[in-house]
Amino acid sequence: MARSRRRRVNCNGRRISQQSTRSISMAMSQTDYVNGHATNNEHQKPEESEESEDDELPILPRQFIPDSELSPQYWFLLKVVKYIKFGSPTATLLALCGLNRYDLALPMCQQALENSEAVDVLINVLEADDHKCKVAALRVLQNMVKIQHFQRLLVMKSGIATVVKLLSEAEPDVRCLAAGTLAHAVNNHRSRMLTRKAGAVPLLVDLLDIQNAPVVMTTDEFNLKAATKQKIQAATAAAKALRSLSYSSSARRDMYLAGGIPLLTRLTLSIGGVYRENPQATSSSLPHHRAPSVASTTIGPRPSVNLKPKSTSRRAMAASVCSDSELDFELLTAVNGVIHQCAADDIFRASVRADMLLGQLLRHMRYDCETLQTLCASTIAHFAEDEANRRVLTQLKATETLVWVLKQGEYLLQMASNYTIPRSRPEDEQPLELQIQIDRPTSHVEEKQVEKPQVNISLLKAVSTAVWKLSLSPEARDRFRQLGIVRIFIRHLNQSTEEVLLPIVSSISVIGTDPESLALLRTERAVPRFVWLLSGNHPGLLSAAALTMANLTADVAALELLETIDAARLLWSLLKHPSPVVQAGAASAIAAFSERSKRAGEVARSLVGGLELLVSLLRAPELEVVTAAAAAVARMATEDETLAVLSDHHVVTLLASLVRHKNRDLKLRVAEAIAECCRWPGNPAQLGQGGGVKPLIGYLRSSHLDLRRAAAKALHQVSSDRENCFILHHHGAVMLLLKLVGCGDVEIQSAAAGCLSNIRNFIHNA
Numbered sequence: 001m002a003r004s005r006r007r008r009v010n011c012n013g014r015r016i017s018q019q020s021t022r023s024i025s026m027a028m029s030q031t032d033y034v035n036g037h038a039t040n041n042e043h044q045k046p047e048e049s050e051e052s053e054d055d056e057l058p059i060l061p062r063q064f065i066p067d068s069e070l071s072p073q074y075w076f077l078l079k080v081v082k083y084i085k086f087g088s089p090t091a092t093l094l095a096l097c098g099l100n101r102y103d104l105a106l107p108m109c110q111q112a113l114e115n116s117e118a119v120d121v122l123i124n125v126l127e128a129d130d131h132k133c134k135v136a137a138l139r140v141l142q143n144m145v146k147i148q149h150f151q152r153l154l155v156m157k158s159g160i161a162t163v164v165k166l167l168s169e170a171e172p173d174v175r176c177l178a179a180g181t182l183a184h185a186v187n188n189h190r191s192r193m194l195t196r197k198a199g200a201v202p203l204l205v206d207l208l209d210i211q212n213a214p215v216v217m218t219t220d221e222f223n224l225k226a227a228t229k230q231k232i233q234a235a236t237a238a239a240k241a242l243r244s245l246s247y248s249s250s251a252r253r254d255m256y257l258a259g260g261i262p263l264l265t266r267l268t269l270s271i272g273g274v275y276r277e278n279p280q281a282t283s284s285s286l287p288h289h290r291a292p293s294v295a296s297t298t299i300g301p302r303p304s305v306n307l308k309p310k311s312t313s314r315r316a317m318a319a320s321v322c323s324d325s326e327l328d329f330e331l332l333t334a335v336n337g338v339i340h341q342c343a344a345d346d347i348f349r350a351s352v353r354a355d356m357l358l359g360q361l362l363r364h365m366r367y368d369c370e371t372l373q374t375l376c377a378s379t380i381a382h383f384a385e386d387e388a389n390r391r392v393l394t395q396l397k398a399t400e401t402l403v404w405v406l407k408q409g410e411y412l413l414q415m416a417s418n419y420t421i422p423r424s425r426p427e428d429e430q431p432l433e434l435q436i437q438i439d440r441p442t443s444h445v446e447e448k449q450v451e452k453p454q455v456n457i458s459l460l461k462a463v464s465t466a467v468w469k470l471s472l473s474p475e476a477r478d479r480f481r482q483l484g485i486v487r488i489f490i491r492h493l494n495q496s497t498e499e500v501l502l503p504i505v506s507s508i509s510v511i512g513t514d515p516e517s518l519a520l521l522r523t524e525r526a527v528p529r530f531v532w533l534l535s536g537n538h539p540g541l542l543s544a545a546a547l548t549m550a551n552l553t554a555d556v557a558a559l560e561l562l563e564t565i566d567a568a569r570l571l572w573s574l575l576k577h578p579s580p581v582v583q584a585g586a587a588s589a590i591a592a593f594s595e596r597s598k599r600a601g602e603v604a605r606s607l608v609g610g611l612e613l614l615v616s617l618l619r620a621p622e623l624e625v626v627t628a629a630a631a632a633v634a635r636m637a638t639e640d641e642t643l644a645v646l647s648d649h650h651v652v653t654l655l656a657s658l659v660r661h662k663n664r665d666l667k668l669r670v671a672e673a674i675a676e677c678c679r680w681p682g683n684p685a686q687l688g689q690g691g692g693v694k695p696l697i698g699y700l701r702s703s704h705l706d707l708r709r710a711a712a713k714a715l716h717q718v719s720s721d722r723e724n725c726f727i728l729h730h731h732g733a734v735m736l737l738l739k740l741v742g743c744g745d746v747e748i749q750s751a752a753a754g755c756l757s758n759i760r761n762f763i764h765n766a
Helices: 021-030 072-086 089-099 107-115 118-126 131-144 148-156 159-168 172-185 189-197 200-208 221-245 249-257 260-270 314-322 329-342 346-351 354-364 370-383 387-395 398-418 432-437 457-470 474-483 485-491 498-511 515-523 527-533 539-552 556-564 567-576 580-596 600-606 610-619 623-636 640-648 651-658 664-677 683-689 694-699 705-718 722-730 733-741 746-765
Strands: 008-011 014-017
Touching (some): 072 107, 072 118, 089 131, 107 118, 118 131, 118 148, 118 159, 148 172, 159 189, 159 200, 172 200, 172 221, 189 200, 189 221, 189 249, 200 221, 200 249, 221 260, 249 260, 249 329, 249 346, 260 329, 329 354, 370 387, 370 398, 387 457, 387 474, 398 474, 398 485, 457 474, 457 498, 474 498, 485 498, 485 515, 498 527, 498 539, 515 539, 515 556, 527 556, 539 556, 567 580, 567 600, 580 610, 600 623, 610 623, 623 664, 651 683, 664 694, 664 705, 683 705, 683 722, 694 705, 705 722, 705 746, 722 733, 733 746
């Protein structure tokens, strides 16, 4: 029926004639294009642009079987493909049905299909007009593109455009199979680009519209269920294909323009429950239950269906179908996978009703499916980046749901670790007839090894990331402490993957700041673990571990333990790290150590070049690094010996250059550092020569009490120089200091009065 013909394909901008399949494979192995696996799309890939090729995977080696080892099955497959080429429509259909029964994962079957140019033959069948042959060919092609090599062949032979054209067919089964084929075949940049340019995104979005899909008007219960299942299967295949395409930002933009956002939201709110417009519905009142599955609808007695009268409209009937509690769970996972990819875009988060969508996502996390829980937790982590969404999540009690998922995983893991295989009955207790029949082996039989249960790394990473982003809200942070999430995260500090440790340690650094959490970290022996993490290479993990150690200095016993294991030296070594995030975290931890530890100055002076390195960070272009370095200088300068070393490195000159900065936190740290450093003789005059006195006067007008206090202390030390007193008097600092003398803060009163006294003495003596 479908004869093989010579096709012309476009490869790297050049028109080439079709060669044999083996020659094409060698040519493709030399190009830059390769495909990824079609069976694993659960892990998030980096966002790609239209020009990027970063997600290309290496070509996997294929096993070649010599002709002497080929079985008769190989030659039979060659005959089957030959029947598809030259047979009648009936013979082609029978050959396709027989080919679909083979296990295509076998290397011998793959070699037979490659040598017989089966991909070309199937593409030709798809371009024919026979409906049954199209369906059979799509079923075979859908199984073939699950293999990496045939994915590449489909793209190189321009088969993507042929499959996309089938999405506009009138037959629902053809559209469903075409979408399923694209879901497996579209797995890297080039295939996604070809699929998008062929116009597949609007066609796939149309398949998601279950409510407006054609409904079979029948009074037969079985036919109604079959039509419903067919629509759900088409929507599931379309959602899987859109999930593969949504790794591309251009494909997501096309999906938004095609109206995919309301359809995805409607499906999420409808699957597993009735679609409601009530935004006050929260997930906290929903009990834990298993998600609906196809098995529950096909095994056992068929559930009853309330048939609508003939006057019922198609939209109402479709809405009742969409709100059925027995919808396919596979559709739920696929739709959440698309939403998970789209949640990274600001336009998507701004276009949906966050209260309704997040409430439904929290409800889906109660389902007994770790894959669905991982997708929902990752989506919640994206939404938690916005402050408004964090408030919504706190109101929806997302903290309880996230902690429940973590505790549920620990409970299942504990139950699995406590399970032991029951021993069989001893030989003496066996029945006599069984003892006679059994041949007792003379050799020793090894006991069966029980596989150690493992933690779901993907789920742990997604949930801990959501906790980390949500803990930026003070209300959620307090609630996490009440639920004991720090104790849960301590048990997972032994994870070896840095990507999993990063959100866990970051969450502990944000949540574990209260005395109870710090004492728990010390009693659970987690302090040495954080010190060990400082010897790694991951920038985010190093910064989070340093901030956690800064928090631990507030606990006296933990501080003594840190001094015993000499953790401060590791923090000083991190100042040389090239990452600004690590430098800022290490400087903040050094500031906390210097404020609370009595040995901090001694350790700093014992490190050759340590203080010089700290002073050099004041020249860094990053605001966070400069702020943390200024805070560390302010704490280190409290000791005279350390202050002398800092003065030798001209720290006051660098501080004078930072006084004019507009950031409030930096101005506060710089004023504190000037107040300490100007205690050393000669530093006040050096500050005046650097032009740092006049901007300090403006700090006295600030509305923040801590900044006014730091400025008053700094001016008190600066006024010990005669020239600085003339500058203060000339620029109207006297009236501002007089107002501060009457404030209620004792420290400000004392500093302002001392500064006025110095000005009066120098001016009067002049």
